[in-house]
Amino acid sequence: MNSQQSTLLFVVYFFLGFIIPLTFLRCYTRFRILKSFGVDDVLVILSAMIYCVYAGLIAQSVSNGVGVHISELNLATLIEGVKYLHLAELAYFVLSCTTKLIVASMLLRLGEDRRHLQMIWASIIINICVCSGIWFYFLFQCSPISYAWKQADPTAKGKCLDPNILVILGYCISAVSISLELFYAIIPWFMFWKLQMKRSEKLVLMCLLSLGLFTTIANIIRLKYLVGLASPTDPLYSIAITVVWTVVEIGLSLVIGCIIPLRPFFRKYGKFLSTKSSSTNQHDTSESRTGRPTKATFGGYVLESTSAGRHSHSSKERILGGDDMLKERM
Numbered sequence: 001m002n003s004q005q006s007t008l009l010f011v012v013y014f015f016l017g018f019i020i021p022l023t024f025l026r027c028y029t030r031f032r033i034l035k036s037f038g039v040d041d042v043l044v045i046l047s048a049m050i051y052c053v054y055a056g057l058i059a060q061s062v063s064n065g066v067g068v069h070i071s072e073l074n075l076a077t078l079i080e081g082v083k084y085l086h087l088a089e090l091a092y093f094v095l096s097c098t099t100k101l102i103v104a105s106m107l108l109r110l111g112e113d114r115r116h117l118q119m120i121w122a123s124i125i126i127n128i129c130v131c132s133g134i135w136f137y138f139l140f141q142c143s144p145i146s147y148a149w150k151q152a153d154p155t156a157k158g159k160c161l162d163p164n165i166l167v168i169l170g171y172c173i174s175a176v177s178i179s180l181e182l183f184y185a186i187i188p189w190f191m192f193w194k195l196q197m198k199r200s201e202k203l204v205l206m207c208l209l210s211l212g213l214f215t216t217i218a219n220i221i222r223l224k225y226l227v228g229l230a231s232p233t234d235p236l237y238s239i240a241i242t243v244v245w246t247v248v249e250i251g252l253s254l255v256i257g258c259i260i261p262l263r264p265f266f267r268k269y270g271k272f273l274s275t276k277s278s279s280t281n282q283h284d285t286s287e288s289r290t291g292r293p294t295k296a297t298f299g300g301y302v303l304e305s306t307s308a309g310r311h312s313h314s315s316k317e318r319i320l321g322g323d324d325m326l327k328e329r330m
Contacts, residue, residue, distance in 0.1 A: 004067035004240040011244055012055045015251030022258035023048040029265040040105040044257055047098045050091055051254060057088035058243065067240035075152060081236050083149035085243070089138060092246055096177060097131035099253035103184045103212060106260070107191070116191050123180055130176045134169050141166065167226060174223045177249075178216050185210040211256040218249040 001009075023044060030041050058066075065073045065081035073081070104124050111117045142148040147158025188206045222245035 054091040060084040093135040
């Protein structure tokens with residue numbers, strides 16, 4: 001096993017070792033501590049499961065020649081390596097979509113300004129359309145589908161579209177991903193800057209929601225190596241470094257999506273346990289009944305909001321369970 005293969009496997013298992021326990025911690029925090037559950041939680045669990053499949057496919061592709069020069073492989077191993085890599089790419093397109101939907105669904109629950117909500121919905125539509133289009137193109141680029149990984153076999157029959165188109169589409173999905181990640185990192189500063197809360201906590205909250213900038217950096221680096229997709233003479237070796245940064249991009253996205261709502265967990269079990277959490281909840285409930293300002297929480301942070309006036313027949317209290325789950329009390 002050469003250095004490229006070792007690096008690729010290390011990165012895959014490194015993030016797998018974080019994603020699995022962090023997913024369980026997030027689910028525990030949401031179910032047991034916050035007593036809430038949302039669409040983004042479903043997306044996190046789904047993404048973690050797909051990542052496990054993705055990691056297995058990458059490991060199999062490495063075992064079958066990814067990261068190795070074509071001159072060192074026999075035909076059967078080459079075909080198997082390309083097949084597992086092809087399937088891993090299909091899983092990547094799904095993960096690229098779901099990881100962005102996690103952030104978008106959280107922002108949708110937190111947003112109140114109509115313009116912000118419209119922009120977030122537009123980003124969701126763009127994300128789904130681009131990822132779906134590229135996924136179907138990648139799947140059906142060859143006829144029959146299996147010819148995509150059997151092209152090196154002189155006895156195989158079939159045809160494929162121009163591979164340069166795939167390179168262009170690779171640049172397109174990277175450009176869209178970078179744009180969406182920047183959008184999701186920047187928009188929280190406009191959405192939450194006027195929140196009535198401590199400035200230090202406000203900054204921490206917005207910085208947590210802006211951690212996607214790290215995935216943007218990984219995506220930009222990945223763009224540099226996408227040329228490997230256009231190297232038909234040595235495909236498994238030239239694409240290895242691209243796959244490394246692809247794994248980094250997806251791994252960071254999932255880790256960030258898991259850690260954002262974990263503050264209540266650490267407040268309850270960590271050394272910096274907050275003794276005011278229970279009293280704050282009681283105080284919020286009593287205030288909501290009198291029509292005075294109520295407080296919502298986002299991942300353990302207190303967000304100020306206002307309920308209906310004292311003489312109103314009904315009031316609506318918005319409580320964000322943990323980081324994003326929105327409950328309404330009429």
